[in-house]
Amino acid sequence: MRALLVDPAAPAGLRLGTAPDPEPAPHQALVRVAATSLNYGEVASLVPGAAPGTVLGWDAAGYVERAAADGSGPPVGTPVVTLGEAGGWAELRAVDTQFMGVVPEGADLGAISTIPVAGASALRALHRVGPLLGRRVLVTGATGGVGRYAVQLARRGGAYVAAATGDPGGRGEALRGLGAHAVVGDPAEVDVPLDGVVDLVGGRQLVTAYERLGAGGVLVSVGHSGGDDEHFPHGVLYGDQGRHDRAVVSFHLLGCGGLGRDLEWLAGEVAAGRLDAGEAWRGDWGDAGVAVEALRGRRLHGKAVLVVG
Numbered sequence: 565m566r567a568l569l570v571d572p573a574a575p576a577g578l579r580l581g582t583a584p585d586p587e588p589a590p591h592q593a594l595v596r597v598a599a600t601s602l603n604y605g606e607v608a609s610l611v612p613g614a615a616p617g618t619v620l621g622w623d624a625a626g627y628v629e630r631a632a633a634d635g636s637g638p639p640v641g642t643p644v645v646t647l648g649e650a651g652g653w654a655e656l657r658a659v660d661t662q663f664m665g666v667v668p669e670g671a672d673l674g675a676i677s678t679i680p681v682a683g684a685s686a687l688r689a690l691h692r693v694g695p696l697l698g699r700r701v702l703v704t705g706a707t708g709g710v711g712r713y714a715v716q717l718a719r720r721g722g723a724y725v726a727a728a729t730g731d732p733g734g735r736g737e738a739l740r741g742l743g744a745h746a747v748v749g750d751p752a753e754v755d756v757p758l759d760g761v762v763d764l765v766g767g768r769q770l771v772t773a774y775e776r777l778g779a780g781g782v783l784v785s786v787g788h789s790g791g792d793d794e795h796f797p798h799g800v801l802y803g804d805q806g807r808h809d810r811a812v813v814s815f816h817l818l819g820c821g822g823l824g825r826d827l828e829w830l831a832g833e834v835a836a837g838r839l840d841a842g843e844a845w846r847g848d849w850g851d852a853g854v855a856v857e858a859l860r861g862r863r864l865h866g867k868a869v870l871v872v873g
């Protein structure tokens with residue numbers, strides 16, 4: 565099969581080449597990939613450190629080519645959205661049926677391919693915040709792949725949504741279009757108290773956002789795009805002035821169970837036009853390097869979709 569292979573000598577560290585077809589385990593289906601999307605984490609952290617010839621890729625959408633031998637998962641020909649630790653950047657992917665959701669017939673598989681890491685992380689992070697109806701939520705790094713889904717889903721859940729971006733003047737309108745009530749350049753500008761934070765940046769933004777939480781508030785630390793350490797100055801963790809029982813919880817998507825059901829629900833929402841896929845770039849997978857460099861350079865805000873084959 566053809567695949568995007570890690571190659572340190574190639575531009576952006578990736579080239580189209582050939583790799584052996586994957587051999588599915590009994591609980592895995594073989595999927596013919598139609599589209600995949602890139603995530604900041606994999607292009608920034610995984611590509612530079614992976615062995616030459618590795619086939620990476622967390623997200624992929626396509627059609628079941630061979631159903632799982634153990635009878636789990638959908639039959640041959642079903643359009644599906646899939647998540648895995650690797651193997652999405654290829655024509656064929658072996659994928660655990662528990663990390664697969666059925667997609668409505670006729671859906672745009674490019675848009676659907678943006679869902680697995682970005683959409684499911686946003687959904688599960690908001691579950692960790694708790695009930696959203698009538699509550700106040702901040703999303704940091706809101707212009708990125710996860711952030712755009714988080715803003716929309718928090719709004720759909722009935723929350724007042726504040727979105728933080730490094731460029732509120734330039735990107736604020738788009739975030740308001742996704743449902744943000746307020747767009748800020750820094751968590752310090754958000755009206756208090758907050759009930760929940762989905763933090764995608766880390767560092768000082770995480771600490772400042774934590775300080776904005778009211779009693780019982782939860783900050784879900786999903787991402788660390790800023791790459792900076794978190795320092796909690798003396799006093800920030802005091803539970804005084806009624807601000808008790810606040811929490812910071814860490815998050816790892818692939819440690820979550822039952823993701824197939826989430827992927828399926830999200831695919832239905834995107835297919836019906838009730839959720840925006842946050843697509844910022846779409847191109848042939850032979851041009852993956854362009855999108856990879858743009859993501860790494862922070863010039864691309866949202867999802868990059870690669871059309872496969």
Ligand SMILES: NC(=O)c1ccc[n+]([C@@H]2O[C@H](COP(=O)([O-])OP(=O)(O)OC[C@H]3O[C@@H](n4cnc5c(N)ncnc54)[C@H](OP(=O)(O)O)[C@@H]3O)[C@@H](O)[C@H]2O)c1
Pocket residue numbers: 603604605681682685704705706707708709710711728729730731735764765785786787788789790791815816817818862865866
């Ligand atoms: N724990 C998990 O399971 C999990 C799952 C998914 C993602 N993640 C992590 O969550 C983070 C967000 O993922 P994503 O796919 O949404 O990334 P993304 O598309 O690159 O978005 C990140 C956003 O953060 C903002 N940002 C602020 N400071 C930044 C900096 N120094 N460098 C880069 N971006 C910065 C940018 O928005 P502005 O420029 O508008 O401020 C950017 O749009 C990543 O760190 C990723 O690794 C973790």
